[in-house]
Amino acid sequence: xxxxxxNALFHDPAAALVVDGTVVAAAEEERFTRRKHGKxxxxxxxxxxxxRSARWCLDRAGLTPADLDAVAYSYDPSLARPxxxxxxxxxxxxxxxxxxRRAPEFLxxxxxxxxxxxxxxxxxxxxxxxxxxxxxxxxxxxxxxxxGRGESCSHLAGRYTGPRLDVLATQTLPDSLGLFYEDxxxxxxxxxxxxxxxxxxxxxxxxxxxxxxxxxxxHADGDGGFTARPVPWASLVxxxxxxxxxxxxxxxxxASAQLCLEDVLLELAHWLYGRTGDExxxxxxxxxxxCVANTRLHRESPFRRIWVQPAAGxxxxxxxxxxxxxxxTEPRTEPMPxxxxxxxxxxxxxxxxxxxxxxxxxxxxxxxxxxxxxxDRDGIVAWFQGRSEYGPRxxxxxxxLAHPGRAANLERLNAVKGREEFRPVAPxxxxxxxxxxxxxxxxxxYMLFVHDVGPDWRDRIPAVVHVDGTAxxxxxxxxxxxxxxRMLDAFERRTGLxxxxxxxxxxxxxxxxxxxxxxxxxxxxxxxxxxxxxxFAIRRGAVFA
Numbered sequence: 001x002x003x004x005x006x007n008a009l010f011h012d013p014a015a016a017l018v019v020d021g022t023v024v025a026a027a028e029e030e031r032f033t034r035r036k037h038g039k040x041x042x043x044x045x046x047x048x049x050x051x052r053s054a055r056w057c058l059d060r061a062g063l064t065p066a067d068l069d070a071v072a073y074s075y076d077p078s079l080a081r082p083x084x085x086x087x088x089x090x091x092x093x094x095x096x097x098x099x100x101r102r103a104p105e106f107l108x109x110x111x112x113x114x115x116x117x118x119x120x121x122x123x124x125x126x127x128x129x130x131x132x133x134x135x136x137x138x139x140x141x142x143x144x145x146x147x148g149r150g151e152s153c154s155h156l157a158g159r160y161t162g163p164r165l166d167v168l169a170t171q172t173l174p175d176s177l178g179l180f181y182e183d184x185x186x187x188x189x190x191x192x193x194x195x196x197x198x199x200x201x202x203x204x205x206x207x208x209x210x211x212x213x214x215x216x217x218x219h220a221d222g223d224g225g226f227t228a229r230p231v232p233w234a235s236l237v238x239x240x241x242x243x244x245x246x247x248x249x250x251x252x253x254x255a256s257a258q259l260c261l262e263d264v265l266l267e268l269a270h271w272l273y274g275r276t277g278d279e280x281x282x283x284x285x286x287x288x289x290x291c292v293a294n295t296r297l298h299r300e301s302p303f304r305r306i307w308v309q310p311a312a313g314x315x316x317x318x319x320x321x322x323x324x325x326x327x328x329t330e331p332r333t334e335p336m337p338x339x340x341x342x343x344x345x346x347x348x349x350x351x352x353x354x355x356x357x358x359x360x361x362x363x364x365x366x367x368x369x370x371x372x373x374x375x376d377r378d379g380i381v382a383w384f385q386g387r388s389e390y391g392p393r394x395x396x397x398x399x400x401l402a403h404p405g406r407a408a409n410l411e412r413l414n415a416v417k418g419r420e421e422f423r424p425v426a427p428x429x430x431x432x433x434x435x436x437x438x439x440x441x442x443x444x445x446y447m448l449f450v451h452d453v454g455p456d457w458r459d460r461i462p463a464v465v466h467v468d469g470t471a472x473x474x475x476x477x478x479x480x481x482x483x484x485x486r487m488l489d490a491f492e493r494r495t496g497l498x499x500x501x502x503x504x505x506x507x508x509x510x511x512x513x514x515x516x517x518x519x520x521x522x523x524x525x526x527x528x529x530x531x532x533x534x535x536f537a538i539r540r541g542a543v544f545a
Contacts, residue, residue: 001069001329004057005322006107007127007314008049009075009100010148011041011193014315014390015054016341017061018322021330023135025060026341026390027053028315031514041193043096049103050318051110056343058111065114072120072321074127074314077101079151086152087174122321124150125285126165128312131320132282133160134327135336136307142278144268147285147314148178148193155285157224157268159276163327168275169224177261178286180218180228184257187233188250189240200290201423203258204468206251210236211259218260220267224275228264246422262293269301279304284320288312288448289392291472295449298441310339310446311391319390338480339446340397342388343514350534353516362537368483371401371532372490375500378403379529380416382505384519385483389512393447394504395474396428396484398513400528402501407462409501416526418508424472427464428502430488431475437461437499443475461499474502 005016005026016026029038032052039045058064077100083093099106104119122130128145143165145156154176157169185199186192213236218228233239237253240246269281281303283294289312298306309316319336327333345353354361364370371381381401389395400416402409404427413425431443440451450470453461464471478485492498505513507526513519516533523531523538531538 001326002063002067003070003072003322003326004054004068005072005074005318005320006050006054007074007318007321008103009046009096010314011037011039012313012315013038013048013050013053014311014318015050015057016319016322017057018326018333019061021326021333023319023323023334023336023341025057026311026319027056027343027388028390029053030511031342031388032056034511034518036509036511037194043090043092046096046099047106049106049110054111065111068114068118070118070120070325071107071114072122072127072325073103073107074122074124074317074321075100076121076123076151078121079123081152086172088149120325122324124317125153125156125170126324127317127320128284129156129158129160129165129320130324130327131309131311131316132284132307133165134163134323134333135309135319136280136282137335138280138282138305138307140278141280141282141307142272142276142303143282143284144272145285146177146265146287148176148182149173154178155225157272159278160282163330163333168272171225175226175228177218177226177228177264180231181257181261181287183230184233184254187239188246188254189242189244196286197289198420198423199254200258200292202246202251203254203292204466205422206248206253206255208256208259209252210256214256214260218264220264220271222267222271224268224271226264226268258292261287261290262296265293265297266300269297269303273302280307281305282307282309284309284312284316286313291448291450295440295451298449306441308446308448310389310393310395310448313392315391339389339391339393339395340387341390344387345516345534347534350516350536353520354533354536354538357520359520359538360542362539363535364537366486367532367535367537368487369490370537371487371530372494374530375401375403375491376494378406378409380413380527382519382523382528382531384505384513384516384531384533388514391446394502394512395446396476396481396502398505399502400505402463403495404461404463404499404501405495405497409463413501413503416528417503417506424466425464425501425503426472426474427461427499428474428476428484428488429499430485431477433498434473434475438471438473440473443477444473445475445477447472447474461497463501464499
């Protein structure tokens with residue numbers, strides 16, 4: 001069975017393809033259009049479809065729209081209620097619902113040859129859930145979904161037994177932990193539905209002194225649900241406007257909201273475990289990208305293991321919707337093999353890009369060793385290798401790399417990327433070495449948890465140590481990422497450090513680099529010393545001599 005999954009309605013439009021129960025491809029539309037998050041989550045953009053990513057997924061498998069058995073759309077308008085009835089203040093939400101109802105005909109027009117009758121609506125939170133349970137390596141698991149909103153809910157708790165989902169609890173709108181955090185993001189002068197991760201980073205600089213004042217607005221109800229209502233933020237801390245310096249009060253408010261969020265998640269996890277007794281909890285929804293909260297769940301919840309969908313935001317619902325529909329007929333679906341589900345190019349194709357652009361390049365015997373030598377010289381390296389990542393994390397395929405032993409490299413990378421100075425960067429480390437340096441859930445291949453940095457290592461790798469002594473690590477498996485592993489080995493031979501700084505290959509406000517043109521443009525516009533494009537090395541000194 002050939003199923004194309006589509007996420008389109010709110011933000012992070014994406015497409016994913018599942019063939020005979022196996023995940024073949026998945027990509028976000030932003031990587032093709034170069035618009036961050038694909039579009040803003042407003043009703044007037046709800047008609048926009050991930051046309052380019054959908055066509056690419058089909059091309060990857062050698063299929064046409066007419067070959068599809070089903071298209072799974074990750075929203076079911078029949079479950080929605082008027083915005084006013086849900087306590088939401090959005091006078092144009094009816095327009096969004098109309099676009100959703102007409103999605104089959106819009107998809108048939110965007111993908112000529114597709115039969116509109118093959119489009120199936122999948123409830124939004126069911127799509128999120130299917131991106132967690134069936135996509136994980138655990139056939140049986142409990143699942144928690146938390147985000148801003150779906151059709152009429154903001155939360156789902158359930159249990160997967162193979163492809164079958166039993167829904168145990170939901171939370172109806174307007175109560176929403178995602179909207180609670182989005183409102184705070186906007187109050188602190190950041191872009192809502194985009195910059196929530198900045199609030200999480202800022203929280204590490206604060207004290208949760210305002211948590212007791214927030215708890216009347218956000219708390220668990222003891223029965224698998226919660227209250228999360230609008231907070232009079234300005235009565236606690238004056239708003240920050242974009243571009244203004246943040247204050248300690250802003251950091252304290254962020255820390256207080258972060259603590260309240262974690263407390264609710266922990267209570268929900270305890271409630272769910274009491275109903276299932278499972279060893280494994282899988283997570284999806286935008287709230288699941290909060291790696292600080294995920295780590296607290298790992299440490300304090302009764303579940304022995306926690307697996308988080310790397311594309312936990314709405315982009316992941318394209319994959320979840322496809323897996324859900326495939327699971328209705330396939331005897332079993334396979335877990336996602338990796339997050340590297342996007343585009344790639346052969347060495348010959350990459351060479352063609354460089355020669356057409358007339359860019360001087362080298363072809364060293366081993367690009368991993370060449371990159372390690374550049375990092376040892378304290379150069380910044382743009383690393384473009386293999387298939388691009390699905391989700392917001394750079395996981396060794398579209399990365400900026402740097403030396404972790406130079407404290408100044410944090411400020412340097414944030415300047416290169418045009419980011420706020422309080423934003424951390426992440427370390428990548430071989431899976432077999434991680435426990436020597438970091439304390440936290442291992443392995444951690446998707447950068448979705450934070451780890452305490454060992455006291456003996458904090459002064460040795462200062463660039464990757466956040467203000468609270470933690471790091472959001474990526475563990476590298478030699479079997480699945482041999483090139484990255486070889487680069488880490490070569491770097492350690494030169495420096496004695498088994499860690500390399502890894503942050504996403506992009507600049508502020510731009511999506512992650514995806515194709516060779518993006519890589520060359522980023523290299524040309526940012527002070528990067530070397531671009532490792534497949535097996536080829538492009539040096540700044542040679543290009544801009």
